[in-house]
Structures are given as C-alpha cells and as structure tokens.
Amino acid sequence: MTGLRYVYAVCRPFGTPLQAELRGVMGAPPALLHHHGLVAVVSTVPEADFCEDALKAHLEDLDWLAATARAHQGVVDALTTVTTPLPLRLATVFRDDSAVRTMIEAREDDFRRLLDRLHGRVEWGVKVYLEPGAAEPEPAAAARPASGRDYLRSRRRQSHEQEERWQRAERFAHRLHERLAERAEEFRMHRPQNAALSGSPGQNVLNAAYLVPRAHSEEFVELVDRTKDEEAGMRVELTGPWAAYSFSGEVSGTSSAEGSGSSSGAESGARAGAESGARAGAESGARAGAESAAGPGEGR
Template identity: 80%
Template sequence: MTGLRYVYAVCRPFRTPLQAQLTGVTGAPAALLHHHGLVAVVSTVPEADFCEEALKAHLEDLDWLAATARAHQGVVDALTTVTTPLPLRLATVFRDDSALRMMIEAREDDFRRLLDRLDGRVEWGVKVYLEPEPAEDEPAAAARPVSGRDYLRSRRERSHAQEERWQRAERFAHSLHGRLAERAEDVRLHRPQNSAISGTTGQNVLNAAYLVPRAHSEEFVELVDRTKDEAPGIRVELTGPWAAYSFSGEASGEQDEAATGAETGAETGAKTGVESGAESGKGPGEGR
C-alpha cells in the first residue's frame, strides 16, 4: 500500500529523545526528518485514507476526525515535553520526503520566525459559559395564568430575566478577558462554540486562547481559579497548557468550525484545524 508522509509539527533539533514507542495517526510510529537545521515530526499514513478524495469523505465522519485529532495531538503533546513545536494542521500530508523538504525550504524563514516567537511559551484556553437556568416545576393549576394578558406578562418577565443574565455574563467575560490579556503576550478570540455540536452545557460567552510564557503559567492559572466563584450561574473552564496552536499561523476560522464536532475534551480538533487534502487540485504535499 502506498504511503504518504503525515506531518505533525516543525521544531528545532532537540537532544531529549521522544517517548519510547510513540505512535501517531493510524498507529504509525513517529519519526524525525532533519532538513536545513529544522526538524519535521512525521509518520507514514496510507494514501487510500489521506488522498484528497478520501479526506473529503473522512471529514464528514466525526468519529474518524476525532480519532485522528487525538492521535495528532498525542504526538504534539509528546513534543511539547522536550521542545517548542510549531503544530501543523490536522491531515497535512506530502507525497514523499522530497516534497516535504521542498516545503521546509519554501517556508524556512516563517518557521524560524514563529519558533523564535513561541519559544518558551504555551497556550492556555479559557471558556466562559452561562449555565442553564434550573428547571422549574410545572405551576399548580391555581397558580397558572388565568388570562392571555397574564401569560404574555409572564413571558416578558422571563425574557427580560434571561436578557439580564446574558448581559451579566457578557460583562463578566469582558472583565475576565481583560485581566487575562494583561498576563498574556498574545490573545486569540475564537468563535463561541455551538453547544448542540460540542455537547457542552450552557451558552458559550467567551472562547479565547492566551499565549503565556511557561515561567508565568502558574500565575495565569491562579488568576483564572480565583475568578471561578465570582459570578453565580457562570462557569469558567481552563484548558492547557498546549502547544501554541492558535498562534502558529496554521489554523483558520473555517478549519476551527469544521473540527468543532471532533472535540475530545482536549479540544484537539478545534486547535489543530483541518487541512482537507490538496489545494487547487494539486496532489498531497505538492506546492504546500
């Protein structure tokens, strides 16, 4: 079976060995390809699953997407323990090592610039949710509205209360974001998640990523923890530390949307993005 070169990340050479028997997508072992003073972390994947047409079909399969995203992130996580990786998009493939080397040469300056910027830094994700209102018992017959006017007034009151709760959540999220941004070197605001797709309860008010020096991560985490009980009915979730997916220049809004349904608790799909085969009719790895 013909194989393609799947690329997880690009980094600088490092001395600490990767985890023994580290495997990636489709269970293939991860390997290192050195070129021009950079390292591409790769594995071999079957062309039958990662050619352009196959990827188009696979991207409609959330189970496949989630499994691939978990394997992709597993390799990047392992890299993060030994170096600063520059993660590439999910399903970035090349025809062979020669095509991969050509890509490294074409993007060498960008890779070095980004690696310099990300060195010693990690990404933290923060989400703010407006929790669902507690379910109310069905009112007793005597307490139910007895006229259309009473019914409409009750509806208006509930709508007004919900609007006030949402505005309070937005004010809290804005304030929290401002405090966190002061502790971060860079910020990315992602689109709020659709709870029907992600399966998460509550309405997502803030979905942000923060680039933080690793040495200052403890202070950042403590700041988030102190805010979790500030506003009843509002939930704050912190994830990380991650490789700097949101700051690598590899992810885009469209890819984030495509991968949202594949989230695995580690937010894998949303962070890596998805590269759906070749661009403009080119074969895998050609001209990318």
C-alpha cells in the same frame, strides 16, 4: 502498500527523545526529519486513506476524523513537553521526504521567525459559560394565569430575567478577559462554541486563547482559579498548556508550494476534540471540523 508522509509539526532540533511508545496517526510511530537546521515530525500513512478522494470521504466519517484528531494532538502534546512545536493542520501529507524538505525550504523564513517568537511559550484556553437556568415548575391548575394578559406579563418577566443574566455574564467575561490579557503576551478571541456541537451545557460567552511564557503559567492558572467562583451561575473552563495553535496561523493557515493537505475546519475539529478528551467531545469537534472543512489536498 504505498505510503505518504504525514507531518505533525515543525520545530528546532531537541535533545530529549520522545516516548518510545508514542504512536501517531494510524498507529505509526513519529520520526524526525532534519533539514536546514529544522525538524519536521512525520510518520508514514497509507495513501489509500490520505489521498485526496479518500480524505474527502473521511471528513464525513466522525469516528475516523475523531481518532485521527486525537492521534495528531497526542504527538503535538508530546512535542510540547520537550520543545516549542509549530503544529501543522490535521491531515497535512506529502508524497515523500523530498517533498517535505521542499516545503521546509519554501517556508524556512516563516518557520524560524515564528519559532523565535513562540520559544518558551504555551497556549492556554479559557471559556466562560452561562449555566442553564433552573427550569420553572409547571404551574398547578389553580396557579395558571387568569388571562392572556397575565400570561404575556409572565413571559415578558422571564425574558427580562434571561436578558439580565446574559448581560451579567458578558460583564463577568469581559472583566476576566481583561485580567488574563494583562498576564499574557498575546490573546486571540475565538467564536463562541455552538452548544449542539461542543456538547457543553450552557451558553458560551467567552472563548479565548492566551499566549503565556512557560515560566509564568502557574501564575496564570492561579488567576483563573481565583475568579471561578466570583459570579454565581458562571462556569469557567481552563485548558492547556497547548502548543501555540492560535498564534502560529501563518504556518497552519496556508498551504505550501507542495500542496500540503489539510482543512482549517478539520484543524479546529482536532482542537475541540483534543480539548474535550472524551469520545463525545472528540466527535463534536470532528463534526465541527467536517462541517466547516474547505476540502483536503495532498502534497506531491
């Protein structure tokens, strides 16, 4: 069976070995490809599953996409414990090791610049949700509005109360973000998640990523924990530490001269699925990736 080289990330050489039992995409163990003082973390995947036509079909298969996303993220997570990786997009593949080396040479300056900037730093994700309001009981027959005017007045009151809750949530999210941004070196504001795709209850008010030095991560986490109960009806979710996905877009956001295969939508699906940890979350992340995928390619 013909194999392609799947690339998870690029990093500098590191001395601590990865776990012997670590497995990547399609169950293949990751390997280290050294070139020009950099390391590409790779594994071999079947061409039948990762050629261009096959990837287009797989992007519609939520189970396959979710499993691939989890395996990809598992390797990146393992790397994050021993070094600072630059994650590449989900399903970045090349014809062989020679093509991977060519990619490294073409992007060498970018890789080194980003590795210098991100060294010793991790990404933390923070989301704020406005919890669903308690459903009003169905009024008894005797308590039903006496007229259409009373009914409209009641509906306006409910709408006003919902608007007030939303404004309060936005103010809370803004205050929290300002505090966290002061403790972070950089931040990225992401589009609020669609509840139908994420599977999380409530309305997503804040969806942000923060770049934090490892040495200051404990303080950052404590700050988030202290604010969780400040406002009733709000839910704060903290995820991480992650590799700096949101801050290495210069790498994952463009294709190499060799035509590295991936889609930005698929990568966001990988993140969403990996953050959730559960099957339902992985599938919702995969669905988001599939719906926004620009279309895969293949390194030659």
